[in-house]
Amino acid sequence: VEADLAVDQVDELRLLCENAKEVLFLHDNAGEVVLDMILIREIKRLGPKVIAVVKGGPVLNDATMVDADEVNLAxxxxxxxxxxxxxxxxxxxxxxxxxxxxxxxxxxxxxxxMGNFESLTEFEPESPIAHIMRTKCIPVAEHVGVPRNKNVVLIRYPPE
Known part of the structure; x- marks a missing residue:
C-alpha cells in the first residue's frame, strides 16, 4: 500500500485538534476501526474529547455499534x-x-x-471537516484534484 499523501493537511489537522474541545469522528469500514482507535488516541493526546460515530445499522462494510463493541472502541x-x-x-x-x-x-x-466525503460535499460545512480517505474512483479523484488511488488528508472549511 502506498503511504504517501497526495494531499497532506496533517499539520493543519493537528492544529485544529489542539484548539478544539471536542471532535466528532465519523468511522468508515468495520475493518479499519482498530486502526482508527490509534488515530483517536493521538487526537485525544492533543486535548479534545472524541465522539466516535458508527452507522446506525448494517450498510455495506461500514462500522456499526456491534463492531465498536467487539473492539472496545469506548x-x-x-x-x-x-x-x-x-x-x-x-x-x-x-x-x-x-x-x-x-x-x-x-x-x-x-x-x-469516500462515502462520508461524497455525502458531506453535498453541502457547505458548518465547521471544519478533515477528510481522510483514498480516492478510489475517478470522479472523487478529480474533485480532490489528485490521481485515482491516492491517500489524502483534506480539510474543508465553512464559507466565510
Whole structure:
C-alpha cells in the first residue's frame, strides 16, 4: 500500500485538534476501526474529547455499534454514538436527531472514507471537516484534484 499523501493537511489537522474541545469522528469500514482507535488516541493526546460515530445499522462494510463493541472502541473514544440509520455517509433526511444535533454543533469533524466525503460535499460545512480517505474512483479523484488511488488528508472549511 502506498503511504504517501497526495494531499497532506496533517499539520493543519493537528492544529485544529489542539484548539478544539471536542471532535466528532465519523468511522468508515468495520475493518479499519482498530486502526482508527490509534488515530483517536493521538487526537485525544492533543486535548479534545472524541465522539466516535458508527452507522446506525448494517450498510455495506461500514462500522456499526456491534463492531465498536467487539473492539472496545469506548475504551479509546470518550463516547460512541451511531448515526441512527443504516445509510452511507451522512444522510440529513435519515440520520437520528441525536446524531444530527451533535453533527450540527460539532467544532471539528474527522470523516473517514469516500462515502462520508461524497455525502458531506453535498453541502457547505458548518465547521471544519478533515477528510481522510483514498480516492478510489475517478470522479472523487478529480474533485480532490489528485490521481485515482491516492491517500489524502483534506480539510474543508465553512464559507466565510
Amino acid at each position: 475504551e479509546y473514544a470518550d463516547e460512541v454514538i451511531d448515526t441512527g440509520a443504516p445509510a452511507i455517509g451522512v444522510n440529513l433526511k435519515r440520520n437520528s436527531k441525536e446524531f444530527l444535533d451533535r453533527f450540527h454543533s460539532a467544532e471539528l469533524i474527522v470523516a473517514k472514507g
